[in-house]
Amino acid sequence: MAFGRMGSIMKFEKSEKLYKLAINYIPGGVNSPVRAFGAVGGNPIFIESGKGAEITDADGNKYIDYVLSWGPLILGHSYPDIVGALENAIQKGTSFGAPTELEVELAKYIIDKVNSVERIRLVNSGTEATMTAVRLARAVTNRRMVVKFDGCYHGHSDGFLAKAGSGMLTAGIPSSSGVPRTITELIISLPYNNMESIEDIFEKRGGDIACVIVEPMAANMGVVPPENGFLEGLRKVTKEYDSLLIFDEVITGFRLGLGGAQQFYGVYPDITCFGKIIGGGLPVGAIGGRADIMDRLSPSGDVYQAGTLSGNPLAVIAGLTTLKILDNQSVYQKLETNGALLEKYIEQNLDDFGIDGVVQRVGSLLTLFFTDKAIKNFDDANTLDKKLYSEYFHSMLKRGIYLPPSPFEAMFLSVYHNEDIIERTAEAQRKAFAEIS
Numbered sequence: 484m485a486f487g488r489m490g491s492i493m494k495f496e497k498s499e500k501l502y503k504l505a506i507n508y509i510p511g512g513v514n515s516p517v518r519a520f521g522a523v524g525g526n527p528i529f530i531e532s533g534k535g536a537e538i539t540d541a542d543g544n545k546y547i548d549y550v551l552s553w554g555p556l557i558l559g560h561s562y563p564d565i566v567g568a569l570e571n572a573i574q575k576g577t578s579f580g581a582p583t584e585l586e587v588e589l590a591k592y593i594i595d596k597v598n599s600v601e602r603i604r605l606v607n608s609g610t611e612a613t614m615t616a617v618r619l620a621r622a623v624t625n626r627r628m629v630v631k632f633d634g635c636y637h638g639h640s641d642g643f644l645a646k647a648g649s650g651m652l653t654a655g656i657p658s659s660s661g662v663p664r665t666i667t668e669l670i671i672s673l674p675y676n677n678m679e680s681i682e683d684i685f686e687k688r689g690g691d692i693a694c695v696i697v698e699p700m701a702a703n704m705g706v707v708p709p710e711n712g713f714l715e716g717l718r719k720v721t722k723e724y725d726s727l728l729i730f731d732e733v734i735t736g737f738r739l740g741l742g743g744a745q746q747f748y749g750v751y752p753d754i755t756c757f758g759k760i761i762g763g764g765l766p767v768g769a770i771g772g773r774a775d776i777m778d779r780l781s782p783s784g785d786v787y788q789a790g791t792l793s794g795n796p797l798a799v800i801a802g803l804t805t806l807k808i809l810d811n812q813s814v815y816q817k818l819e820t821n822g823a824l825l826e827k828y829i830e831q832n833l834d835d836f837g838i839d840g841v842v843q844r845v846g847s848l849l850t851l852f853f854t855d856k857a858i859k860n861f862d863d864a865n866t867l868d869k870k871l872y873s874e875y876f877h878s879m880l881k882r883g884i885y886l887p888p889s890p891f892e893a894m895f896l897s898v899y900h901n902e903d904i905i906e907r908t909a910e911a912q913r914k915a916f917a918e919i920s
């Protein structure tokens with residue numbers, strides 16, 4: 484029996500019913516796999532609404548939300564200015580398939596804030612952004628090979644569903660059925676934070692490598708920051724071999740600050756991919772970069788790229804409204820302060836209950852890994868205690884805390900995750916730790 488934060492018994496009847504219905508019509512009952520709770524067991528919770536830091540499920544249970552739609556909702560749920568801007572925009576029409584003034588404003592805004600970006604093209608998802616970035620890099624360099632890193636996520640296009648082969652220097656192999664080897668053979672997947680393997684591969688195949696694509700702060704194997712010199716090393720070696728460096732800032736863009744991870748770490752790529760926050764909770768992605776590279780995109784150049792709903796007026800106004808509210812140093816300071824507070828409480832609780840855990844945090848992104856040493860790459864991440872995470876997840880869920888339903892994800896904070904919310908989370912965590920330790 485589960486007791487919610489209000490002390491009442493939590494029921495999940497309606498969610499269970501909806502899930503049973505959904506699996507008849509939608510593969511696995513969900514429209515994106517991690518939502519199915521496969522990594523933690525149990526049935527997914529169906530969400531009815533969200534306000535600020537909280538969501539309410541179909542049964543009326545309330546949770547403090549640390550998933551926040553997997554990153555876009557830095558302003559929390561239903562931020563009044565965004566709701567207002569959307570209500571206003573919707574009266575004027577939802578899509579035209581022709582240019583609009585606000586697209587130019589959003590493009591200019593991002594270019595003004597993100598140092599390495601001189602031109603930008605809007606698309607509909609992060610997946611589209613990374614796919615196009617690689618196509619551009621191949622066209623510009625007239626090369627085929629792509630280097631990526633194990634544990635980084637770049638969306639679900641064929642080329643990125645590749646994992647490392649048996650030897651470090653061998654070509655990637657498909658990580659999903661339906662992806663041809665002829666495509667993954669063009670991908671080399673290396674360990675994150677390991678400059679040696681990068682230098683090695685460039686020494687042997689540098690002349691074939693179109694680009695290196697990386698999450699400049701990895702957040703899709705849990706939060707794994709770049710070690711000192713890693714990003715600098717990537718910048719140096721790609722320059723030396725006339726390869727392009729692509730930063731996938733779909734999560735980190737406008738999350739680690741207005742200038743993204745590139746400004747945060749002081750290393751600047753040739754191409755940047757955006758998504759999530761720049762759409763303010765609506766579907767968006769973008770590719771930006773140096774003008775000479777970006778102008779290779781059609782119609783100014785020879786690299787084809789298009790989209791019926793690209794630059795959609797609703798997504799653009801939601802994104803622009805979000806970015807303008809973020810344009811205030813105090814927002815990021817507050818996120819940092821509250822992130823640090825949450826980290827402090829979790830570490831205290833781990834200590835008090837004698838649980839092996841490592842908290843890795845950058846600003847408002849945080850992962851608690853149930854393991855006893857720092858996580859530097861995907862192999863390290865795989866040493867964590869997955870069973871313990873599942874128990875922890877469900878113990879928190881029934882106490883009204885909605886954590887990512889996978890141990891390899893980041894917790895996200897919004898501007899609504901204040902001291903009170905964090906203290907309530909820490910209190911629930913103490914009870915959860917008491918239950919599972």
Ligand SMILES: *Cc1c(COP(=O)(O)O)cnc(C)c1O
Binds near residue numbers: 636698703
């Ligand atoms: C979420 C994400 C993507 C994919 O974006 P979608 O909008 O889900 O297609 C790509 N790269 C990174 C780093 C992401 O976090």
